[in-house]
Amino acid sequence: MELNTLRAFVQVARDGSFSQAAEHLYLTQPAISKRIATLESELDTRLFDRMGRQVFLTETGRHLLPRAEHIIDQLSDIRRELANLTGRVAGRLAMATSHHIGLHRLPAVLRSYSDTNPQVELDIHFMESEKACQAVEQGELELAVITLPLHPVDALQSKTIWHDPLAVIVGLDHPLAKQSTVGLRELIDYPAVLPSRGTYTRTLIEQRIGQHHMQVNCTLSTDYLETLKMMTTIGLGWSLLPEILVDDNLVPLQVPELKLNRSLGIVTHRKRTLSNAARAMRELLLFYGNK
Numbered sequence: 022m023e024l025n026t027l028r029a030f031v032q033v034a035r036d037g038s039f040s041q042a043a044e045h046l047y048l049t050q051p052a053i054s055k056r057i058a059t060l061e062s063e064l065d066t067r068l069f070d071r072m073g074r075q076v077f078l079t080e081t082g083r084h085l086l087p088r089a090e091h092i093i094d095q096l097s098d099i100r101r102e103l104a105n106l107t108g109r110v111a112g113r114l115a116m117a118t119s120h121h122i123g124l125h126r127l128p129a130v131l132r133s134y135s136d137t138n139p140q141v142e143l144d145i146h147f148m149e150s151e152k153a154c155q156a157v158e159q160g161e162l163e164l165a166v167i168t169l170p171l172h173p174v175d176a177l178q179s180k181t182i183w184h185d186p187l188a189v190i191v192g193l194d195h196p197l198a199k200q201s202t203v204g205l206r207e208l209i210d211y212p213a214v215l216p217s218r219g220t221y222t223r224t225l226i227e228q229r230i231g232q233h234h235m236q237v238n239c240t241l242s243t244d245y246l247e248t249l250k251m252m253t254t255i256g257l258g259w260s261l262l263p264e265i266l267v268d269d270n271l272v273p274l275q276v277p278e279l280k281l282n283r284s285l286g287i288v289t290h291r292k293r294t295l296s297n298a299a300r301a302m303r304e305l306l307l308f309y310g311n312k
Contacts, residue, residue, distance in 0.1 A: 027089045029056035034086050094160050101294045111140035114298040117153035117165040121246045130309050141298045149244050157288050163299040168221045169284040178291045182310035185283040188264045188273040192256045198272040205278040212240040212258040
């Protein structure tokens with residue numbers, strides 16, 4: 022039973038699709054199908070039920086999945102521990118970040134890291150913070166630089182690198198644009214454009230407004246903050262965005278009930294050994310956070 026075969030099995034189980042698993046593993050779909058067929062032949066049992074384009078784990082497959090994940094994690098840890106003994110910073114570093122952090126916080130860090138560690142191949146995945154946490158927890162990525170979860174996740178270790186104050190903003194032509202201070206009740210009478218429901222930032226907003234026994238009227242949502250900025254600029258609603266995005270086309274409002282901050286930082290798995298490449302990235306991020 023080869024490690025690559027187990028990786029294919031786990032990825033298909035997570036994605037529920039041979040084609041998506043192939044994309045994640047940078048393989049062709051026939052290659053994935055062949056590995057699954059080999060594993061089923063070796064175990065003399067069916068691991069997936071195929072229904073159209075979707076696949077579902079059989080009872081045997083459900084029993085194998087946690088054991089396969091454990092084997093992969095253990096072998097990955099062994100490889101990293103042995104590689105770390107040399108002290109050499111090299112190899113591939115699989116990490117995630119959000120589009121916002123990648124655009125506005127990471128460029129200087131990545132430039133410095135690449136200059137200092139030219140033998141490391143950076144494999145950066147841009148994704149929502151929530152999905153990045155799941156990928157680190159499942160062992161798909163070594164670390165993530167994201168908006169930190171609002172509540173601790175047992176399997177993950179978080180460290181704040183940057184504090185990210187948020188601003189309530191409207192476009193220049195918005196009816197509230199000329200007011201120095203706006204009450205929350207008056208603000209929520211107008212439509213809002215906000216991050217998608219379920220994101221850490223949207224949850225933060227809804228929790229704060231909910232504390233005042235009110236609900237936000239969100240008419241448009243997206244995970245891309247630059248798109249929210251554009252929609253606010255053209256007058257589609259008010260929004261709550263990082264202060265770093267505010268420019269001359271936007272008006273920040275003083276809303277005493279909505280003084281909010283996000284924490285941006287690094288997430289790693291508590292029980293997994295970091296490679297030297299990941300350790301070097303973590304140390305550099307902490308250095309930039311202390312500047």
